[in-house]
Amino acid sequence: MTAIGDHVPTFALPDTEGITHEPGDAPATVVVFTCNHCPYALAWHDRIVAVARDYADHGVRVLAINSNDAERYPRDSPQAMSARVERGDFDSVPYLRDESQEVARAYDAKTTPDVFVLDANGLLRYRGAPDADHDYPAQNAAFVRAALDAVLAGRDPDQPQTPPVGCSIKWKT
Amino acid sequence: MSVELLFWDGCPSHPRALAELRAAMADLGLDPSTIAVREIHTQAEATLEQFVGSPTIRIDGVDVQPPVQEPFGLTCRVYHRRDGLISPTPDPADVRDALRTTAQTATTERR
Numbered sequence: 001m002t003a004i005g006d007h008v009p010t011f012a013l014p015d016t017e018g019i020t021h022e023p024g025d026a027p028a029t030v031v032v033f034t035c036n037h038c039p040y041a042l043a044w045h046d047r048i049v050a051v052a053r054d055y056a057d058h059g060v061r062v063l064a065i066n067s068n069d070a071e072r073y074p075r076d077s078p079q080a081m082s083a084r085v086e087r088g089d090f091d092s093v094p095y096l097r098d099e100s101q102e103v104a105r106a107y108d109a110k111t112t113p114d115v116f117v118l119d120a121n122g123l124l125r126y127r128g129a130p131d132a133d134h135d136y137p138a139q140n141a142a143f144v145r146a147a148l149d150a151v152l153a154g155r156d157p158d159q160p161q162t163p164p165v166g167c168s169i170k171w172k173t
Numbered sequence: 174m175s176v177e178l179l180f181w182d183g184c185p186s187h188p189r190a191l192a193e194l195r196a197a198m199a200d201l202g203l204d205p206s207t208i209a210v211r212e213i214h215t216q217a218e219a220t221l222e223q224f225v226g227s228p229t230i231r232i233d234g235v236d237v238q239p240p241v242q243e244p245f246g247l248t249c250r251v252y253h254r255r256d257g258l259i260s261p262t263p264d265p266a267d268v269r270d271a272l273r274t275t276a277q278t279a280t281t282e283r284r
Contacts, residue, residue, distance in 0.1 A: 039186070039251040039261035073248070135260055167249045168183050 001108040004160045008116065008124050009106035013065060013096035016082040021094045023118055026061040028125075028151045030144060031116040033109040033169065035068045036084060037075035040166035041112040043134040045089065047141040048113070051130075051148070052093045058152055065096045067104035068112070068170040076170070104169050111166035117147040117157075125151050128162030174233055174275055177209045181219075181227035184249035186261035190228040193262060197269040201276065219245045226250025230268060237271040238263050 002008050008031075012022040023029040032048055034041045052062035068076040078097055085095050098104055107116060117126035126147030131139035143162055150157040178194060180187035195205035213224045225243035227250055229236060238252055254264040 037248060037251070039249050039259055042251060042259040043261070135254075135258070135262075137258065165185065 002106075002124050002127075004124055004127065006124055007122050008118055009103070010122070011098075011103045011106070013098055013103060015094040015096050016078065016085045019094070021063055021096055023061070023063065023122065026059050027120050028055075028058075028060045028148055029118045030060065030062040030148070031107070031118065032062065032064050032130075033067060033104060033107070033112055033114040034064050035066050035073075035076045035112040035167070035170075036080050037068075037073055038112045038167035040134050044113050044130045044141070044166075047130055047137065047139070048115075048144070049089075049091045049093055051141050051144050053091060054145075055148055056092070058148075060148060060152075062093045063096060064090065064093050065098050065103060067098035067101045067109065069101075069172045071172075073170050101169075101172060109164075109169055111164040111168060113166050114164040114169075115144055117144060117151060119151045126157050126160055127164070129165045134165065174203070174272075174279055175209065175231075176203075176207060176272070177211060177229075177231045179211050179213055179222060179224055179227070179229040179231070181213050181224075181247045181249075183247060184227040184261070186249060187228040190230065190262040193265045194230055194268055197265055197272055200269065201272055203272065203276065213247065216245075216247060219247055228262065230263060230271075232271050232275045235271070235275070237268050 012020050014020055066076055066081055070077040081095055115130055119125050130141040131143050133139050147157040178191055198205040213219050224245055225240045226248045249261055252260045252263045254260050
């Protein structure tokens with residue numbers, strides 16, 4: 001399991017158009033495990049997209065990954081992912097498919113959402129929930145924003161870890 | 174009046190849903206201790222109980238936010254709150270209204 005301060009595993013995953021994305025070449029990267037069917041992921045979704053928009057000028061990259069078993073949860077199929085992207089739900093955030101679930105396992109992702117903030121060197125600087133309450137948009141992904149502000153300023157985040165909250169990752173059986 | 178909360182343990186939303194259901198019942202002068210809390214363990218149980226996700230709250234057998242063409246299964250349920258936001262739990266106002274309507278109907282029928 002990757003601990004705060006450790007190098008996170010690298011990966012290369014395709015988005016809904018088949019273009020491969022990987023972390024790196026950014027002062028900070030947000031990797032968020034998410035999906036289509038989970039109310040927690042959906043409730044927090046716009047806040048994550050807003051982070052991507054608000055931090056784009058700082059060079060921050062946000063990568064959304066869906067690792068769920070689409071056979072048991074058809075709403076997480078590649079087709080359903082593409083439909084959300086085409087609808088504009090993800091704005092500029094690439095929505096990546098982790099078909100083998102290897103990336104979720106390498107990150108030890110637990111839930112959707114589960115957020116990981118990496119610094120420019122690929123070190124894990126924050127892991128957990130986007131903010132304190134999925135039901136209150138005014139929370140504004142405060143945990144992620146605080147972590148990014150710290151990383152961009154060359155500081156350690158005051159709160160490097162919070163418990164991830166959401167639906168369990170749907171592992172293949 | 175029967176009040177049921179059905180849940181699947183793979184979804185963490187049922188404690189909040191139960192707390193909000195208890196609060197709504199107490200607000201309306203109903204006894205929260207009468208809530209029947211039942212866990213759904215398997216897909217077969219979900220199908221048998223017509224369980225479309227966790228949590229599900231039924232009052233006299235009627236869902237507080239009746240699902241539309243949702244498959245039965247072990248999953249977290251997506252609710253839409255009155256302000257349009259998505260939530261893992263039903264809007265407490267919907268729960269309160271459903272309880273009030275059912276209680277009023279029962280009172281009228283007894284007269």
